[in-house]
Amino acid sequence: MNELKASVLMRHEVGLHARPSVKLTKLAKAFESKIDLGLSPDGPWIDAKSIVKVMATKAPKDSTIYFRAEGKDAKAALDALVTLVDGDFQDGP
């Protein structure tokens, strides 16, 4: 199975804090694929479905978030996650 990658600039005012992290991990868990998150194009990678790990990145405002996904719905997962971060974690569908 091939691995897909995407990246997006996070502009959320306070960075990857509790509320954005909850939204991000919830969305990631909606997909079957294995999804990783990193703050640079070549890792280190952490599990995007884990709130403990995602919060631990302490990603500040204006960080670029990198995702890599592997699985049947990898493409859809990456699209959804990029849309969430790009849309400043607003409530979406």
Place this chain on the structure above:
Amino acid sequence: MGPLVRLVAAKQEARQSRSAAGEQQALADALEASRLDLTVLAGKAEHEDAEAILAFQIALLEDENLTAPAFARIADGELAGKAWVAAIDPEIATYDQADDPYFRARASDLRDLRDRVLRRLAGDVDQAVPPGVIVAAEDMPPSLFLATVWRDGGLVLRRGSPSSHVAILARSRGVPMLVGVDIDHLENGADAVLDADAGVLIVDPDPALQADYDRRLAEQSQARAAASTFTGPVVTASGEPVQLMINVTGLAELSDIDPSKVDGIGLMRTEFLFQEQEKLPSEEEQYQIYRQMAEWAAGRPVTIRTLDAGGDKPIAGLTMPGDLNPFLGVRGVRLSLRRLDVFRLQLRALARAAVAGNLKVMIPMVTVPEELDRCRVLFQDAIDELRGEGREAAMPPLGMMVEVPAAALAVEDFNADFYSIGSNDLIQYVMAASRDEPQLAELARPSRAMFNLIGHVVAHAKQTDREASLCGDLAGDPQQVASLLDQGLRSFSVAPGALGAVRAAIARYSGKAA
């Protein structure tokens, strides 16, 4: 006065030790029960921020990265409670050590979660605070404080400071509270007397002392009852009217106050809209709150202080970390004039709300006249901008806090529509003594120097037909009321919990002693 109840500090292992499988099941059950508790709470949460914290805690419980190490420890022979603590404590430590104050604050969310699961493991149901007890705890989240019926109870905390959010809520509701108490030696269920006026907690008081406090408590509750039925205007014994207003931090405190019993809001501290938040409040959020306050007051003045961050009130993403001497640093208007993005939004929200009622705006920490002039220009710019967008906006009276000695001494030089004396900061700047330093409590008190300054400001206001009020803790101290009236002060703004006592002290005043 009442029995002590210790919160949290859940007993780690009250149960009989069981097999590894039994322990794993117990932990799984406790985690699930805690998740359900939190889900129910989240459904009831009225505030978006409370809901966000609960959602964060729920997400943590659902994360195997947190729970799997606990189950692994049980498999290795550890008991469920110990294993859970061993799994979550390193996480708590990570947050405690974070540089970012927002992350540090999350440590208490994790502690809360740890203790919730421990209580469930010990078979306790969700811990509610019964009325009429003295609660002893490490710290207390404002949400739990607000959810508690305090009546004659009180609160002692190990952490926190007199300026923490929960302390301000306690003052506003007249709940006695002490911080910095060594709670380890307090026994659950012991009788105790909490005398917040004297700053002491007396455990197992002897019968004579208990009787003495019983009597004082009865007197106080009589005075409170008398104060709450009294609705007429506030006058001195010689018949002079005095304006008596309240200090608030948000809409929640107004829900049980009848606006007809006060002369308006003398100080709305906007810091609390900015604290304990993930992001700074938007113009619209601020506008809605300011507007609802003006509507609540129904024509009475509502004095809103622009953001007074810095000093002892850091705000994540706004105040400057590493300020060597925060009280003499970039705080109040100094910060606002350096963070125009944030300040402009607040001025726009205020200009919009000024259309809806009798709004007044005051600027904190003004030191030289140019700062106030600059604020006035920015305010006018915000109004022009709003009108350009086709929105309604108005310029409210723009006043200043007098809390820096330089401003008090040269008050004639400032183009302020009104003055509000901030006694807490003025005292510590005049006396060069921090009010958070217990050893200097004798210095950080009102002095003749302080009363002279107050008299100077009040006299200037009178001469120029402007209003001067006092909104610090000094105004809410019944023992200082006569001295303040002696200086000519005729407008007080106090915590709602102090209304009755201050009203009574004003009514006793029959003029300056010869």
